[in-house]
Amino acid sequence: MKAFVLRGGFGLDHLTHEDRPDPTPGPGQVLVRVRAASLNYRDLMVARGEYNPKLPLPRVLGSDGAGEVVAAGEGVVKWKPGDRVIGCFFQDWADGPVSEAAARSALGADRDGVLAELVVFEEGGLVAVPDHLSFEEAATLPCAAVTAWHALHVAGVGVGSTVLVQGTGGVSIFALQLAKALGARVLLTTRSADKADRATALGADAVCVTADVPAWEKWAWDQTGKHGVDLVVEVGGAGTMEKSLRCVRYGGHVGLIGVLSGPGTFNPILAVMKGVTVHGIFVGSRARFEAMNAVIAGKQIRPVIDRVFPFAAARAAFDHLAAGGHVGKVVLTL
Numbered sequence: 001m002k003a004f005v006l007r008g009g010f011g012l013d014h015l016t017h018e019d020r021p022d023p024t025p026g027p028g029q030v031l032v033r034v035r036a037a038s039l040n041y042r043d044l045m046v047a048r049g050e051y052n053p054k055l056p057l058p059r060v061l062g063s064d065g066a067g068e069v070v071a072a073g074e075g076v077v078k079w080k081p082g083d084r085v086i087g088c089f090f091q092d093w094a095d096g097p098v099s100e101a102a103a104r105s106a107l108g109a110d111r112d113g114v115l116a117e118l119v120v121f122e123e124g125g126l127v128a129v130p131d132h133l134s135f136e137e138a139a140t141l142p143c144a145a146v147t148a149w150h151a152l153h154v155a156g157v158g159v160g161s162t163v164l165v166q167g168t169g170g171v172s173i174f175a176l177q178l179a180k181a182l183g184a185r186v187l188l189t190t191r192s193a194d195k196a197d198r199a200t201a202l203g204a205d206a207v208c209v210t211a212d213v214p215a216w217e218k219w220a221w222d223q224t225g226k227h228g229v230d231l232v233v234e235v236g237g238a239g240t241m242e243k244s245l246r247c248v249r250y251g252g253h254v255g256l257i258g259v260l261s262g263p264g265t266f267n268p269i270l271a272v273m274k275g276v277t278v279h280g281i282f283v284g285s286r287a288r289f290e291a292m293n294a295v296i297a298g299k300q301i302r303p304v305i306d307r308v309f310p311f312a313a314a315r316a317a318f319d320h321l322a323a324g325g326h327v328g329k330v331v332l333t334l
Helices: 041-048 141-154 170-181 193-201 216-223 238-247 269-274 286-299 311-323
Strands: 002-006 015-019 029-039 064-072 084-087 118-122 126-128 162-166 185-190 206-209 229-234 248-256 277-280 305-310 329-333
Touching (some): 015 311, 084 118, 141 229, 141 286, 170 229, 185 193, 206 216, 305 311
Parallel strands (some): 162 185, 248 277, 305 329
Antiparallel strands (some): 029 064, 084 126
């Protein structure tokens, strides 16, 4: 089988397209022919050595893939050949709070990932593809969508809630779509006027172009009648955290997800004085994935795909993601 492997060092120049032996499922495992995969900013960090500089190499990259079951190992009862499935980001996190063991079962870093024609998953590390989705659409869900759903669920988002979403990457667009499905009002920030138009078309209730309005925290505060938003889906990290704390309501939530804004500092007194809950969101469990899929199926939500690349063009797909011009997800098709 063919796979994309980080070999000999970090950096995309070390991404090799190579032949590997076809894997065989062991007891409790399932062999899946991958039909599509999607890329996350995390995959770039892994490739660059920013995620874990001590990561053992070689390593097959990628955490998000969908395909069809080829074979089931001894003792597997949940899946059979031909089933359409999606791999979970964490192979050993069924439900409940994250544990160290669950966190160490992530694909594409602690374990070999999904950028391969054939991949072995744990029986409990798969969910069914919603019937209305293609493999390309389904492959966008494991990391970005579950992360967004986790943040919304922890904050109790529903009818009457206001959510602030930063940017138009995978997590942010899923947060927009899922929050709207839950009945919330969604505010969105972006640096680009073109992306602002796209976000509005996707359902954002109000959009701030930060190139024109750098003080987006004041804009968001004003948008809520100076009450504050119920949840900030914080994908920027330290560089935007203080702004997020300024625009969230007293007793509100910040779902801390990403590091896109780079290094920075913030004054934690804002969180203390406003009684804000800052919740670290590390993707989510299989149970959260299944609950999210029920909403996606019920509301017939279709993931937003920016561009689809052939599998052999994975390097070009990584470069497209790194350029940051995308809206939604970047996908590879096999």
